[in-house]
Amino acid sequence: MVEGGRPPLGHAPAGEPVHVFSAPKGTPPRPEIARAEGVYMWDGAGKRYLDACSGPVACNLGHGNARVLAALNAQAAAATFASLGHFESRANRAMSDLLAGLAGPGFERVFPTSGGSEAIEAAIKFARQYKVAVGEGTRWKVIGREPSYHGNTLGAFAAGGDAAAREIFGPLTKTMPKVPAPLTYRPPAGHDAVSYAEAAAAALDERIRAEGPETVLAFILEPVGGVATGALVAPASYYAAVRRICDDHGVVLIHDEVMSGCGRSGHFVTSDGWPGARPDLLVLAKGLAGGYLPLGALLAPAAWVERVAAIGGFAHGHTYTGHPLAAAVGEAVLTETRDRDLPARAARLGADLKARLTGLAARQPLIGDVRGQGLLLAVELVEDRDSKRAFAADRRVTERLGDIAQDLGLLIYGRRTNGGRYGEWVMIAPPLIAEDGEIDEIVSLFDQALSQLTAELAAAR
Ligand SMILES: Cc1ncc(COP(=O)(O)O)c(C=O)c1O
Incomplete structure (x- = not known):
C-alpha cells in the first residue's frame, strides 16, 4: 500500500487489487489530479502543469470557468x-x-x-x-x-x-x-x-x-x-x-x-x-x-x-x-x-503559436513539420528532416516526448495512430482563453522538452 492507503490509479503494487483498467505496459504512473483553474492543473503533490492540449483537445474554456x-x-x-x-x-x-x-x-x-x-x-x-x-x-x-x-x-x-x-x-x-x-x-x-x-x-x-x-x-x-x-x-x-x-x-x-x-x-x-x-x-x-x-x-x-x-x-x-x-x-x-469572440481569439493566438513553433525548427532538428489552423496545431517528429524519415515505432518517441513534457509541467497530446504508417506527431491545442504570456510559456517548455528528448536519443545511439 502507498501512503494514504490508495495505490496510484491503475498501478497497483504486486498483489494489490485495483479495479480500474490498466494503462499500457511501460506507461509511467499518472499523478492524481487535485485541482485546475484557467490553463493550469495541479496534482496532489502541488506540482503545476500548463494544459497545452485542453485535455484531449476538449477544454476550450480552460478549467474552473x-x-x-x-x-x-x-x-x-x-x-x-x-x-x-x-x-x-x-x-x-x-x-x-x-x-x-x-x-x-x-x-x-x-x-x-x-x-x-x-x-x-x-x-x-x-x-x-x-x-x-x-x-x-x-x-x-x-x-x-x-x-x-x-x-x-x-x-x-x-x-x-x-x-x-x-x-x-x-x-x-x-x-x-x-x-x-x-x-x-x-x-x-x-x-x-x-x-x-x-x-x-x-x-x-x-x-x-x-x-x-x-x-x-x-x-x-x-x-x-x-x-x-x-x-x-x-x-x-x-x-x-x-x-x-x-x-x-x-x-x-x-x-x-x-x-x-x-x-x-x-x-x-x-x-x-x-x-x-x-x-x-x-x-x-x-x-x-x-x-x-x-x-x-x-x-x-x-x-x-x-x-x-x-x-x-x-x-x-x-x-x-x-x-x-x-x-x-x-x-x-x-x-x-x-x-468573448473565442473563434477570433483562437485565430490570433493560433497564428502566433504556429509561427513560433515553426521558428523552433531552426534549433530543434526533431521538428519535421508544424501544421494546423487556429489553436488546433500539431508538430510532426522526424529522425531525419531532409528525408522526412520517421522514427521506428519501438523508439516510442511521441510517448516519450509527452512524458518529458509532463515532467517539465507541460501537457501535450499524442498517440501513435495507424501504427505510425504516416509518421508521428504531438498535438498542441491550448484552451482558447489562453493569455499571450501562457503561449510564451508553452513555447519555452516545449523547446526544453524537445532538447531533452534530442539529448536522450543521442545518448541511446
Ligand atoms: C475528429 C474526431 N471525431 C470523433 C471523435 C470521437 O469523440 P469522443 O471521444 O467524444 O467519442 C474524436 C475524439 O477524439 C475526434 O477527434
Whole structure:
C-alpha cells in the first residue's frame, strides 16, 4: 500500500487489487489530479502543469470557468435529469437555439448526444433515414478517408481510417470504402500539396462512380484533422471540390468537427473559411461543453429533419439524449464562446503559436513539420528532416516526448495512430482563453522538452 492507503490509479503494487483498467505496459504512473483553474492543473503533490492540449483537445474554456460552474450548479439544483421522453428542458432548448444561431444557415436543428462518437453515429443514421425518407433507400455506404478518426464506437470506427486498428476490430464491422486523405507533408512522388489534394478529390469522384452512386450514402471528413493526421489542413480548393462532387452524386457531406469545431479552428464552423465548402451535416462535441460534461451534437437542416419527421421521426436516441445538466453546461460554454469572440481569439493566438513553433525548427532538428489552423496545431517528429524519415515505432518517441513534457509541467497530446504508417506527431491545442504570456510559456517548455528528448536519443545511439 502507498501512503494514504490508495495505490496510484491503475498501478497497483504486486498483489494489490485495483479495479480500474490498466494503462499500457511501460506507461509511467499518472499523478492524481487535485485541482485546475484557467490553463493550469495541479496534482496532489502541488506540482503545476500548463494544459497545452485542453485535455484531449476538449477544454476550450480552460478549467474552473465561473459561468459554467454557476450554470451547472443552478441546473443541478433545479433538476439533474429529465428524460426527453417525458419532458423538454429549458436548457436543451436554449443550448440548441444558441448553437443553431452560431452555426448559421443550414444547421437549424440540433440533436444532442453524450460525446463525439455518439454524434457521428447519429449523423450516419440520420443521413440514412433521410435518404430512406426521400426514396433513396439503396444508399448505405459511408466513404471515409485514410487516415482519419471519427470515434471508437463501431459505426464511427467503420467510417474512420486506421489500418492498424482495423487489424483488431475490423472483423466486428462492415469496413466502409476509403479514399486517400490529402496529406500535405509527404505527398506521393510527383505531387505537391496542391496537386495531391486535386488527386485526392478526383479519387473521391472515382470511388463514388466505382461503388455505384446509388449505393453511396455519405462522405465524411475532418475539415482540420485531429490525431489521425496531426491537424491536417488541405488546400482550400479541396473542400470546395469535395462539396461539388458530393452534390453531383447526391452524396451527403458530413464534416466531423468534434475536435476542430466551436471556435478552435478560428471559425465557429471551420468550413466558413473556405468558399463553397459547407457540409450537409455538422458534428460537434469536445469544445461544445468544454470538457465540463459529456456533450456532442449533430446539426442538420430543418428541411431534412421535417422529411424524417414525416416518416415517423428520427428512429434513434439514448438514455441521456438531451441531458439537462450537459445542455446547461453547453449553453454556458456557447455563451462564453460568443461573448468573448473565442473563434477570433483562437485565430490570433493560433497564428502566433504556429509561427513560433515553426521558428523552433531552426534549433530543434526533431521538428519535421508544424501544421494546423487556429489553436488546433500539431508538430510532426522526424529522425531525419531532409528525408522526412520517421522514427521506428519501438523508439516510442511521441510517448516519450509527452512524458518529458509532463515532467517539465507541460501537457501535450499524442498517440501513435495507424501504427505510425504516416509518421508521428504531438498535438498542441491550448484552451482558447489562453493569455499571450501562457503561449510564451508553452513555447519555452516545449523547446526544453524537445532538447531533452534530442539529448536522450543521442545518448541511446
Ligand atoms: C475528429 C474526431 N471525431 C470523433 C471523435 C470521437 O469523440 P469522443 O471521444 O467524444 O467519442 C474524436 C475524439 O477524439 C475526434 O477527434
